[in-house]
Amino acid sequence: MAYLKIIPLNCASRPNAYILCLIEGHVRVGILASWRGSNARAILDHVRLGVLRGVEPSVIIYTDEGAPVRKIAESYGIDAVFVRHRGVLRARRELELAEVLTSHGVDVVALAGYEYILSSHFIDRFKWKILNIHPSLLPFAGGKGMYGMRVHAEVYKAGVRVSGTTVHLVDESVDSGPIVDQWPVYIGDIYKMDLPYEQKLQILADRVLVYEHRLYSRVLQAVADGLLEVSVERVRVPRVAEEGGRIKYVEEELEVTRAVLRVSDSWLRDWRERQRAYVEHQLREWAESGKPMHLICPDGCVN
Ligand code: GRF
Secondary structure, X not given: OOEEEEEOOOOXXXXXXXXXXXXXXXXXXXXXXXXXXXXXXXXXXXXXXXXXXXXXXXXXXXXXXXXXXXXXXXXXXXXXXXXXXXXXXHHHHHHHHHHHHHXXXXXXXXXXXXXXXXXXXXXXXOOOOEEEEEOOOOOOOOOOOOOOHHHHHHHHHHOOOEEEEEEEEOXXXXXXXXXXXXXXXXXXXXXXXXXXXXXXXXXXXXXXXXXXXXXXXXXXXXXXXXXXEEEEEEEEEEEEEEEOOEEEEEEEEEEEEEEEEOOOHHHHHHHHHHHHHHHHHHHHHHHHOOOOHHHHOOOOOOO
């Protein structure tokens, strides 16, 4: 079994070729964001409040000149580096990305609203070290062109009662890399709201965003604590085929790459307790935003 584990130990003595070694208890994160940067800010807030421990955001790379995320980085004292993407060949801009990440000693790359598709060359260079956050429960409403409000429009169109957010590892597919963690969010009441479609979509997006901001840091903490394991598992799945008007099932054996966070119940209890400081801060901020909180968080978003 191919096996990879990100562990915060000096693991030179471990014979397994697939183990990645990070400096003990200290993970440097490089954040790639294109524009708004609210997920980047949530990570920085978790660090500032002492919720995230052993995680050091060392650089925020942004791709659009004038992106609000630049000011966010600066106000938290984090290096903000502009890597022009528009009109620049992918190979060229990725070379620059890699240089910035390497010169900042980055161990883990967190895509947070990065609106470009990375090449397999770049992904290979940072194999299983790139995370992405997506605003739906993947694999639903993911793939090429599925970003921003389009994701929520797809969710709303389907009429699903539960949406949510996913953190996954990035591979050469678009949004189909191994799922690391998900947070389900109930949206069933939104369809009943007597509001224009655009407003309902915005409520959906905001309701999910609240939990994006909580999930990404939880995953980063687990990664820093050495609890992310990536392995290859064989699965058998039914493939449906139609033959002469009859449905036939053929069993197919496949290899899937599985990512698992080996967090224990006590780890989760601990994290929840610690994250309360962030949740309080977050709810204060949202309350000040002038958004319809009774619709975004009908249950108060306390859990
Ligand atoms: C988020 O919804 C994230 O899930 C998606 O892009 C959006 C970025 O928002 N990948 P922000 O820039 O973090 O505010």
